[in-house]
Amino acid sequence: MSEFIKQDDRVLLLFEDDTTFIVQVQDNILGTHKGVVELKNLIGKAYGDRAETKNGEPFLILRPRLVDEIFKMKRKTQIVYPKDMGYILMMLDIKEGDVVIDAGVGSGAMCAAIARMIGPDGKVFAYERREDFKKIAEANIAKWGFSERVVFKLKDIKDGFDEKANAIFLDVPDPWNYIPHCHKSLLGSGNIAIVCPTTNQVQLVLKELHGHAFVDIEVWESLLRQYKPVPDRLRPFDRMVAHTAFMVFARKVNDFKEG
Amino acid sequence: MSEFIKQDDRVLLLFEDDTTFIVQVQDNILGTHKGVVELKNLIGKAYGDRAETKNGEPFLILRPRLVDEIFKMKRKTQIVYPKDMGYILMMLDIKEGDVVIDAGVGSGAMCAAIARMIGPDGKVFAYERREDFKKIAEANIAKWGFSERVVFKLKDIKDGFDEKANAIFLDVPDPWNYIPHCHKSLLGSGNIAIVCPTTNQVQLVLKELHGHAFVDIEVWESLLRQYKPVPDRLRPFDRMVAHTAFMVFARKVNDFKEG
Amino acid sequence: MSEFIKQDDRVLLLFEDDTTFIVQVQDNILGTHKGVVELKNLIGKAYGDRAETKNGEPFLILRPRLVDEIFKMKRKTQIVYPKDMGYILMMLDIKEGDVVIDAGVGSGAMCAAIARMIGPDGKVFAYERREDFKKIAEANIAKWGFSERVVFKLKDIKDGFDEKANAIFLDVPDPWNYIPHCHKSLLGSGNIAIVCPTTNQVQLVLKELHGHAFVDIEVWESLLRQYKPVPDRLRPFDRMVAHTAFMVFARKVNDFKEG
Amino acid sequence: MSEFIKQDDRVLLLFEDDTTFIVQVQDNILGTHKGVVELKNLIGKAYGDRAETKNGEPFLILRPRLVDEIFKMKRKTQIVYPKDMGYILMMLDIKEGDVVIDAGVGSGAMCAAIARMIGPDGKVFAYERREDFKKIAEANIAKWGFSERVVFKLKDIKDGFDEKANAIFLDVPDPWNYIPHCHKSLLGSGNIAIVCPTTNQVQLVLKELHGHAFVDIEVWESLLRQYKPVPDRLRPFDRMVAHTAFMVFARKVNDFKEG
Known part of the structure; x- marks a missing residue:
């Protein structure tokens, strides 16, 4: 560079x-x-x-940096915060050549972070049912130079996904309804991450995940706290972000452990 | 794949x-x-x-996944946790083709995460002064298939680095002593991340950073909390990791804002 | 003294x-x-x-100290932690002369903390349906010198309470079932605190509270983090308590705001 | 009542x-x-x-409630938050009849909370060197009905305290300078709590405490997180208080353990 x-x-x-x-x-x-x-x-x-x-x-x-772009970008939706992004990318194990489904794409922040990690040989299939969101996301992705890696689909996901993927990132209001579709579209051992703002959503998602062949089901939340960078009076800032979303992770297997 | x-x-x-x-x-x-x-x-x-x-x-x-490998790997050192790794990678803005300095490399966990993000055209220069640590890190990196992207250097960093880099990750007991070297080796606008277990180290690092041409100096810590994945009794686990390290970030500029 | x-x-x-x-x-x-x-x-x-x-x-x-006694006491139950106790006492506004209902009393830790605050003119009515728990609690309360202030009742609370109280502390597995009883037994403007380990319990409790004449309904959780008391290497301990219980607070009014 | x-x-x-x-x-x-x-x-x-x-x-x-009064009261100073107050009262083991030193009294919030716990037979000696603060604190204490229990002293504490006390609460900008005075004025086994906004202050306080006959030296911070009380969408509020002060606790002994 x-x-x-x-x-x-x-x-x-x-x-x-x-x-x-x-x-x-x-x-x-x-x-x-x-x-x-x-x-x-x-x-x-x-x-x-x-x-x-x-x-x-x-x-x-x-x-x-991508984090600068994300905080400055045009958006109409709540975004996944960098505090959660990095952890989601680690848990989804996104890497060169991966095929990833991103549903709903929102303003495209997470999509960009994924597109960057999969390299030129990977592909993101970005589902969004609202045309206005899709337009914003496409413009953001184009601006950041990742258009070649992202296929946008203006489509409701209630009928499932058209691809098989190494990983799925699910950020929709009713994620529990799409767990069967996700299981079907994940390659064996593939990773899923679901973000849920409320505990009620987490409960419903867990119920669905337990009903399908998923293992390593984990729920996390991250609290990032910033300090005033003053060497002689080092202390946290007075206020912080208390919550963005709970993160639910799981891995698909081809049949039940209990088999 | x-x-x-x-x-x-x-x-x-x-x-x-x-x-x-x-x-x-x-x-x-x-x-x-x-x-x-x-x-x-x-x-x-x-x-x-x-x-x-x-x-x-x-x-x-x-x-x-890389996170699985890291928790299973042979190691002799305290590792950077996945909870911090993802955030550090975001804040360092690691991407394809980047040249990154990783000092001290420890067991190689962070090195691997960086190597994976920089792709085949990037390069990590991994400094470690202890031969036993370097051996373990080299073996880990080889096992995970990133040897081509990492140049190991068995070397104390007190005399500085041999390269110019887009980003530096500094994980040594006395990081404040190497801030001038880091400034010299960073390309303009390059990012640095320093991990410090104690508040005293953060204070000394901040003092040094403020004395050189760095901007966007930030200090963060992350608290990740895991929940029991039981839909009918959703609640956090009883205990959690309370602390690993403070993360200090900054960006090099070529002369002072106050200039 | x-x-x-x-x-x-x-x-x-x-x-x-x-x-x-x-x-x-x-x-x-x-x-x-x-x-x-x-x-x-x-x-x-x-x-x-x-x-x-x-x-x-x-x-x-x-x-x-009372906190020393609590950590050392004989107990068969999960206790309310000092980290939560102090906050609950503040939010319940316990003070000299108060009449307080404590249901279920468990091992008596919270009961003791309340008894201490109400002084010689106050009274705690301590409900517990399990005889073994009540015996332990009575012994603990006696040992700490508060027997005069506490009236124990071996009794299921499904039929309500026998007293009117300034404050109620509710620590039972199904608190949502007793919210009507609590409303009836609270004096006007009286405070209630309910501890719930799971989010599901909080949801059910909130539903009930919203269905009765309560105001200032608040849900809190506390994270207390301890630091190693080493001046030259000041840092948090590696691990901490991540969760004990959510605390729900509300205040009784005589009819609905919307009334 | x-x-x-x-x-x-x-x-x-x-x-x-x-x-x-x-x-x-x-x-x-x-x-x-x-x-x-x-x-x-x-x-x-x-x-x-x-x-x-x-x-x-x-x-x-x-x-x-006292917590309502505190958030509404006239004040010129940063206050101790209810989240910390309750825990400090527990750790100081304040109880009926105690003699407590409160230095500097600030707006009187902590003073009131202590006064309420010590009952009619206890006494708070409230030191404040700024006359304007003392006036506000005295007015607050009078308004809440605790004047009989509090003796105000317009006085710098650099020459020490005039009383012996069961507990001392120290909330001044340079608490490390008064640790010897505190040791002298505490009765044997008496408890001290010191609040420090910055890590640097904590470090200096710890150094002093370790240099005198104190045991059970502990450093804590509390993070209280509030949830939106909506049963169908239970989740934390977006933002929270990230920091008020670190709390340092210790107990006086008459000579060193190592003695």
Whole structure:
């Protein structure tokens, strides 16, 4: 990855007041609260360099991380938080070449994280029944350069999935209704992750999972706490995210352990 | 990835009592508490299938996830937990083609997780000053098939690193001493993650980070809580991991914001 | 409270290996792993003093706190933990002169904590349907000196309570069945606290509470985390209690807000 | 405690929009966003009853709990939260007749909670060096009816305390400087609790405690998480208090264990 900014790169501009902008470098300008930035002037500078607006206000040029993109992206839906994303990717064991089903795709944040991990030989089948969500997700995925890896399907999943997959990520309001479809579409030993905001949903999902040939059924929640980065007064921030969703994991087997 | 078990695959055998074994399928046998398994007989079966020991005891054949491997691997060191791993990978923004420095490599768990994400075009430079740890890490990395992507260096990092990197993962007892080296070796806008078991270490690391050109300095800790997967009595397990390490993140810039 | 140990005092002996004993000072001896202690010899010593066993092994004499008593007491039941006790007492607003119903009393830990707060003019009505539990609780309450304040009732609560109370503490497996009884027995504006190990129980309790004239319905859980008290390596202990029970609180009103 | 509202009672008025007012019932009126309340008209009503403003807007009349008073009280300082208060009272083992030192008293919330537990025969010595804080605390304590039990001292504690106490609660910015004074003023086996917002303060306090004759040195923090009380969608609220203060506890002994 080049050290220097090139035409069409996405860059993150960080101002002294911690305001940030993520923008693609083209022959255009960006208007900010600190004055105008001529983006083409950034070409050839190194990532990590300082530059200035027309008003002489300094900013730093960073490479946007996926976590930055996710927090800045256009969205209409509740997103899976980075605190949960990383753990879900680990538990789903997403890797190069995997075929993954992502249903419902929402704004595409988790889809992008999966697409990045499967590499050029993998594939994500992204189901979404709402056209407006699908459009946003497609635009986000395109912007981040993963369109080749993602097949979008505007489709209700009540009739099941069209593919066999190594892993399924299920983020819909009534996940318990699709557990049989998931079992059918998972390859043997394939992993499923289901996110549920409420305990009632978890209960219904567990009931379904126990009724099908799944093993290693686990339920987790993550609490991430941030500290003020002040060496002489190190302490957590006053408030934190208390809850996003419970995460339910399981692995498909071809018949019951109890067989 | 094939649905069927082939010679040389690594497989996870799950018994009814939740005992597991991870083993490579070759022309050999595995002795278990439930009787002997002739491993070559597994070839051609599908992942997710049942099989039996010579004693007729059933087990399920699963594909080991990286998280399974990590909890089973030979190790002499405290490991980074999957609960933290996923978040660190997100915050370091590890992706295809990245060059990453991993110091000290310990038993190689984090190294493997990074190697998997960088794909065939990326590279991990894995520093470890203790020969016994390096040997274990090399063996683990080889076993998991990532040797091509990892360059091991038996070396103290007090004189710095030999490479420039997109990201650095620092897991040593005195990380504050190497912040200047990290700054020098990071490419502009590159990400660093430092894990510290104690608050005192975090304080010293923060002091150093604030003294160099880093931005987005953040300190986090994660609490993962598991629930008993019983639909009619859904509740957390009685006990949980309370602490592994604080995670400190930052991004290198080429000169100070205050510049 | 006297600084000096008197006949019949309960004392806590703390040995160098952190072993503790709680015992009443009488004309008897205590056998320990470090040798015999003649208890009457402690009379006249000051709390906080050192003494020695017959073998010359030193120990410290402390006044047992209620939390020490609770962790040492004879019990057959899951107890309410001090982490939750303090919060429940605050939310129930227990104070001098209060009349409190405690159902089921279990081993009597919460009963003791309430009895202590209500003072000599208050009263606890302690319901327990199992005779073996009631006996243990009565013995514990007697030992701690609160018998005058507690009226034990060996009785199923399915037919309700015999008293009107300022506050009710409900710790039974099916609390939702007794919410109408609780409403009837609470004085106007009286507080109720219900402990439930599972989310399913909380759901059923909430449904009942919403069906009666209660306000300020709140559900809480507490996570207490302990740190190793080492100034140069300050960090949490590795493991912690992840869950004891959810705490549900509400306040009775005489008719519905929506009324 | 009477079921009926009397002249001079403090009452909490709860409106349908969850707005609350705490006020003393006298021959006066209370102006609210829902219209005027003639307070003397409440006399003779029962706690838990409904009443109406002059505009016909309904409200409920509740007895204010101490936790309600604390969240409503006039204050200029960070307060100890009820989540921590209850636990501190348990660990300090505050009980009838105790003599307790409270330094610095701040707005008086903890002082009130202690005063309530010690009963009419106990005493709190409340140290505060800032006159404005002391005035607020005295007014709060008077309002809640505990003036007889609290002796306020406008005084810096750098020269120590004038009393011997069963327990000390220390809530000042530099608590490590007063550990020797605390040791001197505690009766043998007496309990101390120190609240520290930062890890650096905890480290310094621990260093001092280890240098004096204290045992059972413990450091805790509490995380209280609240759930939305909706039976069909039971889940935690999105955000929570992440941190107020670390709590350090210890018990005085008359000479060292190692002695």
